Amino acid sequence: MQKQVIEFAGEPVGIVVPDKDRLKFIAVKFHVIDLDEQKFDSPDDVRMAISRLVASKNAAPAAHV
Numbered sequence: 001m002q003k004q005v006i007e008f009a010g011e012p013v014g015i016v017v018p019d020k021d022r023l024k025f026i027a028v029k030f031h032v033i034d035l036d037e038q039k040f041d042s043p044d045d046v047r048m049a050i051s052r053l054v055a056s057k058n059a060a061p062a063a064h065v
Contacts, residue, residue, distance in 0.1 A: 004043055008032070008050045016043055025049075031057070 003017045006025065013032045016023035019039060025046050027036040032050055040046045 006043060006046050008047065013050065016040065016046055
């Protein structure tokens with residue numbers, strides 16, 4: 001297994017690198033930083049986690065200042 005760029009909505013958002021028998025996600029975009037350094041079984045698992053993260057952030061009520 002080699003490092004691989006992970007794209008979301010057509011934009012590179014990070015890479016996965018081999019870490020023992022799993023893949024470690026390295027975020028390069030702020031909106032996915034919550035997943036930085038988490039380990040996954042496959043690139044598809046990373047993309048699903050990103051989808052869930054983005055959906056949860058979009059569903060959260062906006063803070064009013």
